[in-house]
Every structure is written in C-alpha cells, then in structure tokens.
Amino acid sequence: MSLFGFIEYKDASPEVRAIYDDIMATRKTDWINNFWKSIAHDPATLKRTWESITQIMAPGALDPLTKEMIYVAVSASNGCEYCIASHTASARKQGMTDAQFKELMAVVGMANETNRLVKGYQVEIDDRFKPQTK
Amino acid sequence: MSLFGFIEYKDASPEVRAIYDDIMATRKTDWINNFWKSIAHDPATLKRTWESITQIMAPGALDPLTKEMIYVAVSASNGCEYCIASHTASARKQGMTDAQFKELMAVVGMANETNRLVKGYQVEIDDRFKPQTK
Amino acid sequence: MSLFGFIEYKDASPEVRAIYDDIMATRKTDWINNFWKSIAHDPATLKRTWESITQIMAPGALDPLTKEMIYVAVSASNGCEYCIASHTASARKQGMTDAQFKELMAVVGMANETNRLVKGYQVEIDDRFKPQTK
Amino acid sequence: MSLFGFIEYKDASPEVRAIYDDIMATRKTDWINNFWKSIAHDPATLKRTWESITQIMAPGALDPLTKEMIYVAVSASNGCEYCIASHTASARKQGMTDAQFKELMAVVGMANETNRLVKGYQVEIDDRFKPQTK
Amino acid sequence: MSLFGFIEYKDASPEVRAIYDDIMATRKTDWINNFWKSIAHDPATLKRTWESITQIMAPGALDPLTKEMIYVAVSASNGCEYCIASHTASARKQGMTDAQFKELMAVVGMANETNRLVKGYQVEIDDRFKPQTK
Amino acid sequence: MSLFGFIEYKDASPEVRAIYDDIMATRKTDWINNFWKSIAHDPATLKRTWESITQIMAPGALDPLTKEMIYVAVSASNGCEYCIASHTASARKQGMTDAQFKELMAVVGMANETNRLVKGYQVEIDDRFKPQTK
Numbered sequence: 086m087s088l089f090g091f092i093e094y095k096d097a098s099p100e101v102r103a104i105y106d107d108i109m110a111t112r113k114t115d116w117i118n119n120f121w122k123s124i125a126h127d128p129a130t131l132k133r134t135w136e137s138i139t140q141i142m143a144p145g146a147l148d149p150l151t152k153e154m155i156y157v158a159v160s161a162s163n164g165c166e167y168c169i170a171s172h173t174a175s176a177r178k179q180g181m182t183d184a185q186f187k188e189l190m191a192v193v194g195m196a197n198e199t200n201r202l203v204k205g206y207q208v209e210i211d212d213r214f215k216p217q218t219k
Numbered sequence: 220m221s222l223f224g225f226i227e228y229k230d231a232s233p234e235v236r237a238i239y240d241d242i243m244a245t246r247k248t249d250w251i252n253n254f255w256k257s258i259a260h261d262p263a264t265l266k267r268t269w270e271s272i273t274q275i276m277a278p279g280a281l282d283p284l285t286k287e288m289i290y291v292a293v294s295a296s297n298g299c300e301y302c303i304a305s306h307t308a309s310a311r312k313q314g315m316t317d318a319q320f321k322e323l324m325a326v327v328g329m330a331n332e333t334n335r336l337v338k339g340y341q342v343e344i345d346d347r348f349k350p351q352t353k
Numbered sequence: 354m355s356l357f358g359f360i361e362y363k364d365a366s367p368e369v370r371a372i373y374d375d376i377m378a379t380r381k382t383d384w385i386n387n388f389w390k391s392i393a394h395d396p397a398t399l400k401r402t403w404e405s406i407t408q409i410m411a412p413g414a415l416d417p418l419t420k421e422m423i424y425v426a427v428s429a430s431n432g433c434e435y436c437i438a439s440h441t442a443s444a445r446k447q448g449m450t451d452a453q454f455k456e457l458m459a460v461v462g463m464a465n466e467t468n469r470l471v472k473g474y475q476v477e478i479d480d481r482f483k484p485q486t487k
Numbered sequence: 488m489s490l491f492g493f494i495e496y497k498d499a500s501p502e503v504r505a506i507y508d509d510i511m512a513t514r515k516t517d518w519i520n521n522f523w524k525s526i527a528h529d530p531a532t533l534k535r536t537w538e539s540i541t542q543i544m545a546p547g548a549l550d551p552l553t554k555e556m557i558y559v560a561v562s563a564s565n566g567c568e569y570c571i572a573s574h575t576a577s578a579r580k581q582g583m584t585d586a587q588f589k590e591l592m593a594v595v596g597m598a599n600e601t602n603r604l605v606k607g608y609q610v611e612i613d614d615r616f617k618p619q620t621k
Numbered sequence: 622m623s624l625f626g627f628i629e630y631k632d633a634s635p636e637v638r639a640i641y642d643d644i645m646a647t648r649k650t651d652w653i654n655n656f657w658k659s660i661a662h663d664p665a666t667l668k669r670t671w672e673s674i675t676q677i678m679a680p681g682a683l684d685p686l687t688k689e690m691i692y693v694a695v696s697a698s699n700g701c702e703y704c705i706a707s708h709t710a711s712a713r714k715q716g717m718t719d720a721q722f723k724e725l726m727a728v729v730g731m732a733n734e735t736n737r738l739v740k741g742y743q744v745e746i747d748d749r750f751k752p753q754t755k
Numbered sequence: 756m757s758l759f760g761f762i763e764y765k766d767a768s769p770e771v772r773a774i775y776d777d778i779m780a781t782r783k784t785d786w787i788n789n790f791w792k793s794i795a796h797d798p799a800t801l802k803r804t805w806e807s808i809t810q811i812m813a814p815g816a817l818d819p820l821t822k823e824m825i826y827v828a829v830s831a832s833n834g835c836e837y838c839i840a841s842h843t844a845s846a847r848k849q850g851m852t853d854a855q856f857k858e859l860m861a862v863v864g865m866a867n868e869t870n871r872l873v874k875g876y877q878v879e880i881d882d883r884f885k886p887q888t889k
Contacts, residue, residue, distance in 0.1 A: 089451065118347075120340075124336055127458075127459070130462075133807055141803075146318035155289060155292045156326055158293055159293070159334070162296050163330075164701060165334040165337055166609070170344050183662070186624075187663035188281045188286070189607075191275045191666050192289045193289065194666075195272060196290045196293035197293060197603045198268075198600040199254070199302060199596065200566075201599045202264070203301045203302055204566050205591075206221050206222050206254075207222045208221045208257045209301075210304050213308070214252070214301075215756070222752050223752075224752070261592075267676060274669060295472050303475060317796070325799075325800050327469050328466040328800075331466055332465055334432075335429050335462050336461075341434070350623060350624050356876050357618075358618070386884070387879055387881050388876075391876040395723035398723060398872070401539055402872070408531065409862055414858050415855055415858045419824070420862050422821070424866045427863055427870070428866055431700065431832065431866075435878050436866065438880050439881070440866075442883070442884050456815050460826055461829055463826075464825070468830055471790060474790075475756070478841075479840075481844070488745040489742050490856075491742070521747050522735070522738075525743075526738060528857065532857060536738070540731060543728055544731075547720070548720035548723075557729065557732070561729055561733060562732055565733065565736045567736040567834060569746050575750075576750050584682060586682035587682045590681050590683045591691060594677055595691065597692075598692045598695035598708075602699045604656075608623050608656075609623050609624045609659075610623045610655050610659045611623060612655070612703050612707075613707070615652075615710070616709075618706075698871055705874060726875040729872075730872045733871045736834075737863050738860055738864045741839060741864075
C-alpha cells in the first residue's frame, strides 16, 4: 500500500523499467522494494533519487557498510520505520553483525540524549571547536 | 556561556573533579570542554553521562571513528550545532579525513530526503524487511 | 481507536455537537474525522483548535490549496502519518493534482536534505540574508 | 532583530497595543519580549497566539510551573533556543528551582534516548498499552 | 515483534533475568514490557538504560508523575508511538487524570507551534533571557 | 565561516567555477551564497545538489513561489536558521508578500501543533483517508 499504489515491473513504462533493471543489477537481486515502486509514479524523482543514492552509497572514503549504518542512524533518529527496516536489511546484507547494530543503536540513543542536554543547558561552542577558517 | 555558567576545575567539588580527571585522562587532553563544565552543576547527570559515553564510545564491534561519525550524523540531523562542532572535532582526532566527512554528510542529507519521501508517499514496509521473529 | 475513543455525534454534548455542526457545514460534508472525535474529549481544545484552523486555513493572501500543501509538507517532514493522510485528502479536495503532489514531495525531500548539509557544514548566514531591521 | 523588526509599544496600533497591555497586565511586568514584538506584524496571529497561550497556560488540572516545564521540555527537544531561554525564565519566575531544572533536563535527555532505541529496535506496542476503546 | 524478537524471562540469561527481577520489583508488577524484552539482546544497553531510568525517574525535586508527563511530552513531540503509549500508561499509574493529560497535550501542541513561529520570524533572544553567567 | 571555509570564485577549480557560473546565470545574480561556497569543497555534492535543486525548483505543476514557500515551511519546522533566512529571501525575490509570509507561518505553526495532538491522542487513520490502492 502507498498513496498511488505500486508500479510493478510488468506495468512499468520503459523509462521506469530501465531504472528497475539498474536497481536489480546493482543490488544483484530480482525484486524491487516498495519505496521505488511508490515513487515510480514520478519518474523524474525515481531517476534522480536512484542516481543520487547510487553515487552517494558507492564505496569511497567510507565503505558501504558504514554508509548503511549512518543511514540507519539518521532514520532511527527521525523515526522513519520504513527506512529503519529497509536500511537495517541493507546493512546486514553488507555484513553488519548483530553486535554492530547494537553498538550503533547505543550511539544513536546517546547522541539524541546529549543533543538535548546541550540545548537545554544553553551551552556555547568552545572556541577550539569553531571552524578556524574565515 | 551556559545557563548556570561553567564550573572550572579549580572551583569543582572533589566529586566533579574526579570526573574531570577521568575525562582528561581518557582523552589524553588537559582541558574540559563546555558541555561537561555546564552539566557539572548536576553531578549525578555529569557522572551518569560520562560513564555512559565512556561505555558506549569505547572500541567494540564498531571502532571509535565510526562511532564518532554516527554521533555527527545524528547531531547534524537534529541540528545541534554544539554537538556537530564538538563531535566533528572528535572524529577528526580519531582520524576522520575531509573526504570521509564529505561522504558522511552526503549520506546524512540523502537519508533525510528519502525519510520524507517514504512518509509522504505513505509507503508500506515490504514483508521481506519486517522482523521475522515473533 | 484513540486514547479515549471517539465521541460520535449522537453521544456528543451540545457544546461538542455545535462544533461538529460547524465542521460539517464549513467542509460541506456529513461526517467528522477521527481527529476531531478524539480531541472532543477536551472541548476547550476542540473549540480552540477548530477556531484556529478555520481562521488560518481560510482563503487570504494564500489560497486554501497552497495552505493544504504547506500542511502536508510540514506533516511529511515531521512524520505524522495521520496528518499526511488527512491533509493529502484535503489538498486533493481543494484540487491538488497528482503532478502537484509529486513536486510538493520533491521539494520537501530536497529541503530536508539541504537543511542537514547546512548544519553539518556549519554554514554561517550571509549578511544579505540577515534581517535588515533592528 | 527579527524578520520584520520589532513593533514597540509606542509604535503599535490600538489593536496591537491592547494585546500588549493584556500581556503586561497578565504577567505583571512592564515590558514585552521579542517574540510578541515580532509576530505583532501579523495582528491576527498575535491575538490568536496570545489568547491560546493564556487559555492553555492558566492554572487548571496542572499548575503553571508544571506547564512551563513541559514547555521547556518540548523546546529543548526541538532545539528552539529562544523558546528554551524564554520559558526557562518563565519557569523560574513560577518558582522552578535549579534542582527541578536539572531533573527536567535529565528526563528530557533520557526520553530522547529511549525514543530512538524503540524505533531502531522496531518494538511493537504491548497489547496492555494500547487504547482499549474502540 | 521487534528486530531480534523478545527475550522472555524463562529464556533469559542470569544477567538479564536479574534486571527483569529488578524491573518487576521496582514497578510492583509481574510482567516485562516489549521494550526491555527487545533491548535485552544487548545486556549492556539493557543494564545501562534501566539503571539510568531508575536514577532519573526516581522521586526527587520533581515527583514521578511530573516526570512521566515530561516523558510523554517529549515522546509526543518526537512522534514515538510506543513511548507515548507506554509512558501514558505509566503516568496514569502514577495518578495522572484525564484532565491532566488533556492539559499536557494542549501545552505540547502550543509549544510546538510557537517553536516554529520563533524560528520562522527569526526572533533574537532578549537580553533579559540570556544566561547572566560567563 | 563554515567548516572548511568558503571557496571563492577566484579560487575555484574549473569544475566548481562552472557550477558557480550556472548558479549566477540561473538566478540572474553576480554572487554566490555561503551554502554553495561551503559545499564546494565536495564538488560531487555541489554538482548533484545544484542539479537536483535546479530540477526540483523549476516551474512545473507548482510555480517557483509556491515551491520556495514550501522550502521555508520545512526549514522553519526543522529549525534550520540558514535555510529559513536564505529561502525567505528567495521567496521574496519570487514575489512573496509580507501577508503571504505571515499566513505561511501561521499554517506551519498550526500543522506543528496538530501533528503532536494526533500523536499524543493516538488517533487512528480514518478508512476514508487510507490509500485505496493495493
């Protein structure tokens, strides 16, 4: 279920189908998850989002597992259930162990706690932490 | 500046001073940043927060650099300027390169974008992403 | 389902019923949605909220469709599923096309992304963007 | 400083001045803080906001101090610096002690932490916690 | 349902069982709610979270009911459904009346509204609200 | 000021300079604001973000002014001061009147209020508001 329903592969336009093919090839899977089938109603957003994600989540200075864990961290902090579930699955596919997930959650919880202590106590930024550049 | 002002080392009670000593020893530094000097007005919170952070941020299944980057990810997502500045500094001390920071931010931005697309399009969680356990 | 259950029209006090009548008359419908039937347990909040919404969502410098889309934008950003569903329905009733919804979501996603890039990179406000007034 | 600048008492329209008078009388002070002087550019919002706050923050089932502390809790959680500063001042005026503020912050921090653990671990609501009503 | 499933008492390690016993003794109940049974997969987090909550939610300068209402306020503001349901139940157990809940929600709603007006109008903090301390 | 400082036009690489040229041409201005000069340290993010924004903010089913106001709505809701200031300036450039801004803010405030009432009262989505599609 989603606002406009899901666009299945067989019903997709050639434009959308090309993205679906790329998603499956890149991820080495034979299915498309609901997120893509939902935003496929807006092919421009589907294409832009997929291309951005491909670029951003590719191995680089950070490895794909670390990137997936950061994705989970943000999604948990924002309370996006779908994103938590899907990116936890992706992180596991990238090799995340249960122990790593647990430490990830502990950090996310702690950061959310101290973020509010800092605001509540109205703590000014230390000069040493300020950007030195103009 | 902070709500109750900063408690400097020389003015600290033995209880607070013991935590300050532990912070400096653990971090191999000779100064205490404003966050700790602000919440030191509540020694129970100071002690609990420091002990929790020590436990959570210690090397484990995730290395300290990864943990600091997750801390930055959450803080950027929440918009806590102090926490962004201080944990970016900590991450750099743990070896974060500029290239790593840039990729971190790209992931944080992307996750915040798709978190909202998911909510807006009212996307249901795929069965495959749901926890299998009872 | 909601914390105190729903107060149906037939069970409502004259005070609540008057608001229900006004909601149905204003919206030209013959039913009351769950939000109002839930907060009706607090007639003061029901009355204040309805009167505020009536005032705020009325046509003015902005037309009702634009206002409903802004409501959807905020609700998607906050992750309020009920509000997303109900105000997307209201926006459609005001004439929102599917194409407009898709562009709305694209902007909401993008804004959430750059909001975090700005915080993470610690970008200072340009002088030209600052309020000129004292 | 604020987007349209501040509307001072001497420059205010009779309509705005009447609200200012009511604010000062209700609060037993002789000044108006920047929030009101900023939104006074929109007299309808000024009036509606002031009347809502007056109704909501009045003594009732909860005393004014508890209400101000809840206001601080939400504002700290949302990271609204102005609101934290102004409502912490109001809470103190209502008698909030430093010890109370510290416990308030500890609860706010803790709630923000467990809110994310719950989301990250994808914890389902216990039947006993669900509303029993239809 | 939760990511790793629930650890029931009969299946718990002695370490986890000791915490469960403490939870039931402290709360004078004979059951453990899903949150604890979910994070029990990480005994260090279970222990740290329980001990922190015990310390923070104990009667002090604020009474337990006020603390539970603050917990509900933060959870409602963050949109954590589990936390709203469980802490509303806890608050009721501490004696929260329906009238108190309704006023609590009214304040939470109002604070969320003015938090955004302040940001949108770019309101500067009044000198009188700034911390006086260095 | 920003984490890595600003990359001015004269110091920019040809790659970055090409984006700067496009920004200035598109916006018909002769300057680059701090956001772009900050993320220019990551040319891939600069390029992707600029291209996405160009695509998303272009006139389409929604006009540019409506899009800028939605951007302001999200930014105010998230508390991103830079984004509020810069997109309020952009919206004005697109013709936003003061009256429109005030109504925009009123809607943003109201949506943030009812988003929390809905969550706090645990309101279930009406069947009529649910997506009808599979």
